[in-house]
Amino acid sequence: MNRSRSTFWLAGIAVAAALAAAPAAASPDKPVIALSNAYYGNTWRHQMVEAFEAEAKKAKEEGKIADYIILNGDGSVAQQNSQIAELILKKVDAIAVDAASETAVNGIIEKACKAGIKVVSFDSVASAPCNFQLNFDFTGYKKQQAEWVMKKIGGKGNIIVVRGVKGSAPDHDMFAAQEAVLKNYPDVKVVATVYGQATASVAQAAIANVLPSLPHVDAVLAQGGSDDTGIAQAFEQYGGDYAKKMPVIEGGGSSNFVQWWAKQKEENGYSTISMNTTPGIGGAAFWLAYKIVKGAEPPKTMIMPVATVTDENLKDYTSLPAGVIVSPSYSEEWVEKNLLAKK
Structure with missing residues (x-):
């Protein structure tokens, strides 16, 4: 924080x-x-x-x-x-x-x-x-979102799981939903699991701490509350191969992330999905x-x-003020x- x-x-x-x-x-x-x-x-x-x-x-x-x-x-x-x-x-x-x-x-x-x-x-x-x-319905929508991401990366690759507020019922339910989906994708490897506390600054620091020790990351499953913004910032600051191709990051409804996504989409066709309570x-x-x-x-x-944001309705949300x-x-x-x- x-x-x-x-x-x-x-x-x-x-x-x-x-x-x-x-x-x-x-x-x-x-x-x-x-x-x-x-x-x-x-x-x-x-x-x-x-x-x-x-x-x-x-x-x-x-x-x-x-x-x-x-x-x-x-x-x-x-x-x-x-x-x-x-x-x-x-x-x-x-x-x-x-x-x-x-x-x-x-x-x-x-x-x-x-x-x-x-x-x-x-x-x-x-x-x-x-x-x-x-x-x-944390379980239902998180399963749906995780399935979308798994299909987006072709059912194989390395991923990071970012958990939410430690000890809370939503964190437990969302993490369980993500694990249930991952069991169906044996070629997807979880290379790190961190707590982001549903907070941009905490998530950014958590990702930044583990990235140097990880193989190339293809996707990040997260929980929302602005952690998506922090995750994106951590990969941008790390640079390297990610400067040309960012991993598929689950959006959690942060307006800052939506605006970042829109810019990435315009520049290099970046595609993801955002679903949030x-x-x-x-x-x-x-x-x-x-x-x-x-x-x-x-x-x-x-x-x-x-609330669900996709490539199709992304433009409807890009005018939201920052930080909401x-x-x-x-x-x-x-x-x-x-x-x-x-x-």
């Missing part, structure tokens, strides 16, 4: 602490909705929190909620357990949880449920039976939590769509139509 990102992270935690300290005056008509976000150290999570906050502000301005609270963590289970315990004491009406672990926060979530608090875990979900899950889910999680408090009875498990993840926003109406109406 670079210095500016660290500053942003600490500032986010400070803001969250200030919000947490503010009184939350709930009422039956105007609930208090909280976000417990276990990890704040990458672009995807920043954008997710912004999506939650944008919808929460809108709801507060419209008089639908009394207040909202945002708590960002350092990735540890201990801190998230402490934060949720604090939210229980504050008697919030609902908590949206982007979990540090699929299982290790279940105990505190069960306590929240017993206190009458509605809990929605999302993105990195928790498996507590009482909570609602708003998830992505959408950080706009933060807004969907807010409205889902709100609707459940207000009496909605959705399915216990709901699946969000992913490809994502729509999700409104109250979208949640009603696409989540609550499906059982």
Whole structure:
């Protein structure tokens, strides 16, 4: 993590602490909705929190909620357990949880449920039976993307696997999906597996550290959250044969990567595919939590769509600002139509 990102992270935690300290005056008509976000150290999570906050502000301005609270963590289970315990004491009406672990926060979530608090875990979900899950089909879309890459390199060659946020449910599911695909390609060799923490700077450093000791790399399977940009930068800086032909790098929805890809495509016909979970889910999680408090009875498990960029629609995304993840926003109406109406 670079210095500016660290500053942003600490500032986010400070803001969250200030919000947490503010009184939350709930009422039956105007609930208090909280976000417990276990990890704040990458672009995807920043954008997710912004999506939650944008919808929460809108709801507060419209008089639908009394207040909202945002708590960002350092990735540890201990801190998230402490934060949720604090939210229980504050008697919030609902908590949206982007979990540090699929299982290790279940105990505190069960306590929240017993206190009458509605809990929605999302993105990195928790498996507590009482909570609602708003998830992505990490296994399905990662298998699809990995299959595309394997066919692109002709089913043979050397690859690097870049994992995501260590210990998270998405990392486990995506890595398992990639491994399942790789079993069908015996002529593909994994020459390195590193953790990129779904962060450009971490992924760049991880790739740069292993490249000098590796044979020529034909492709990189990654996880998203801006790791794609860091991977591309590492290969560009390494140079050598990669200056003429870059490996096929799985895109994870970073606008910087999309712009790099477009330039590479124009210069030398570079081709890849980008598929990513959408950080706009933060807004969907807010409205889902709100609707459940207000009496909605959705399915216990709901699946969000992913965003896909291909050579065919690449031009549609090249005008995105730098430093963002490809994502729509999700409104109250979208949640009603696409989540609550499906059982």
